[in-house]
Amino acid sequence: MRLVGALITLLALCLFTPANSWAQGIVRDAEIEAAVRDWSDPIFAAAGLRVEDVHTHLLNDRSMNAFVTRGQNMFLHTGIILNAKKPNELKGVIAHETGHMADGHLSRQDDAIKKAMRPMILTMGLGILAAVAGAPDAGAAIMSKAQEVGMVTFFAHSRVQEAAADQAAAKYMEATGQSGRGLLTFFERFRFQEVLSGAKRYPYFLNHPLSSERINALQNRVSTSTYFAVADSPEDLHKLEMVQAKIIGFLEPPQTTFNLYPKTNTSLPARYARAIANHQAASTKIALEQIGDLLQEEPDNPYFNELYGQVLFESGRAEKALPYHRRAVELRPQSALLRLNLSQALIATDTPENIKIAVGHLKKVLVRETGNSFAWYELSVAYERQGKMPQAKLATAEQSYAMGDYFRAQSFAQRALMDLPQGTPEWRRANDITLVIAADPNIRRQMAQRRRR
Numbered sequence: 165m166r167l168v169g170a171l172i173t174l175l176a177l178c179l180f181t182p183a184n185s186w187a188q189g190i191v192r193d194a195e196i197e198a199a200v201r202d203w204s205d206p207i208f209a210a211a212g213l214r215v216e217d218v219h220t221h222l223l224n225d226r227s228m229n230a231f232v233t234r235g236q237n238m239f240l241h242t243g244i245i246l247n248a249k250k251p252n253e254l255k256g257v258i259a260h261e262t263g264h265m266a267d268g269h270l271s272r273q274d275d276a277i278k279k280a281m282r283p284m285i286l287t288m289g290l291g292i293l294a295a296v297a298g299a300p301d302a303g304a305a306i307m308s309k310a311q312e313v314g315m316v317t318f319f320a321h322s323r324v325q326e327a328a329a330d331q332a333a334a335k336y337m338e339a340t341g342q343s344g345r346g347l348l349t350f351f352e353r354f355r356f357q358e359v360l361s362g363a364k365r366y367p368y369f370l371n372h373p374l375s376s377e378r379i380n381a382l383q384n385r386v387s388t389s390t391y392f393a394v395a396d397s398p399e400d401l402h403k404l405e406m407v408q409a410k411i412i413g414f415l416e417p418p419q420t421t422f423n424l425y426p427k428t429n430t431s432l433p434a435r436y437a438r439a440i441a442n443h444q445a446a447s448t449k450i451a452l453e454q455i456g457d458l459l460q461e462e463p464d465n466p467y468f469n470e471l472y473g474q475v476l477f478e479s480g481r482a483e484k485a486l487p488y489h490r491r492a493v494e495l496r497p498q499s500a501l502l503r504l505n506l507s508q509a510l511i512a513t514d515t516p517e518n519i520k521i522a523v524g525h526l527k528k529v530l531v532r533e534t535g536n537s538f539a540w541y542e543l544s545v546a547y548e549r550q551g552k553m554p555q556a557k558l559a560t561a562e563q564s565y566a567m568g569d570y571f572r573a574q575s576f577a578q579r580a581l582m583d584l585p586q587g588t589p590e591w592r593r594a595n596d597i598t599l600v601i602a603a604d605p606n607i608r609r610q611m612a613q614r615r616r617r
């Protein structure tokens with residue numbers, strides 16, 4: 165993990181940006197992901213893409229960047245969300261990237277970057293460390309993946325591709341009845357700042373060179389739209405502020421959050437940010453009071469329920485956390501992450517009944533997110549508690565596979581194969597894992613290197 169951090173810092177330096185000391189990889193969060201998908205799905209659909217085939221990822225990185233890779237993956241840095249003044253600006257950037265995706269202007273690299281970084285689930289805090297603690301060799305696997313990633317963000321689009329993506333963005337915004345002005349104001353603001361600072365500070369514009377010509381062409385296109393004057397809805401504006409508050413609360417040091425959101429600011433986003441910062445600062449009692457106040461105002465907010473449950477869970481009160489996580493799942497049953505949180509709390513209470521319920525939830529999580537290593541880890545724990553050792557071994561094989569630790573995946577799949585009744589679906593799955601690993605030359609090479617060490 166430390167090594168991955170160093171690699172990212174190196175990348176950042178190569179891009180002439182200030183070192184991104186907090187760059188840590190992929191950020192997962194039910195609320196932020198839902199907001200991003202609410203904003204991007206209509207745009208993907210307008211571009212003629214199958215919404216369910218497009219994957220969006222959030223990278224924990226203060227620098228402003230967004231890019232697409234093969235396999236219909238779109239990456240947004242937290243920095244680009246924090247720098248958006250309005251949802252319309254962020255949507256404009258998403259629409260522009262969608263233009264690259266729809267026209268096949270993709271970087272050479274595939275989705276290796278996604279696998280290269282350990283996901284950090286904001287609302288699971290300490291939980292995610294357990295998954296890695298259970299996999300002592302995961303660090304090595306993560307590192308070797310990271311080396312494959314290389315310089316993913318160095319891919320520069322041509323002027324022609326940039327112009328095409330701008331025009332496509334304008335088209336998608338129009339098709340969804342939205343203004344294309346956000347992309348324009350975003351570009352103008354940052355071009356001004358680029359000139360001011362005299363440095364190429366923003367990696368986004370290394371990949372997306374700005375020129376007056378380009379801005380003029382975009383201006384001409386978006387200003388003729390019937391929807392040019394359409395403004396963001398109050399709900400969308402609020403949603404962006406909540407998402408920004410959450411990113412800052414979780415990823416900045418608490419003192420920074422308290423400075424950005426002083427007590428005099430009594431808005432909901434400010435109170436949200438402070439509650440999260442208090443939780444981060446281990447001021448559990450205050451955090452619970454503050455989230456409790458938020459919950460009183462919005463008892464049906466799934467994310468307030470989730471956060472309250474998380475703070476209770478992380479202060480060792482899994483049993484008390486259950487009703488809040490349960491409520492969050494009730495309010496948003498389609499969210500895999502909310503269900504994962506509930507499963508984690510259920511397993512922690514360690515009663516046979518709750519573990520059984522947790523297994524049911526985890527299976528649902530894994531239908532939606534087959535490669536969620538933390539869910540596989542939790543499932544292995546649940547099976548182990550139930551005394552289902554072959555199933556636990558298979559789940560560990562899946563977890564390792566999802567993390568790219570093929571050596572460990574192979575070893576656990578082989579052990580599961582020995583114990584599972586031949587021909588059952590689980591036996592076949594364990595067999596598939598060993599076959600896939602044995603057949604892939606890249607994986608074979610990685611495993612040979614492992615053996616030599």
Ligand SMILES: [Zn+2]
Nearest residue numbers: 321326329372
């Ligand atoms: Zn571009």
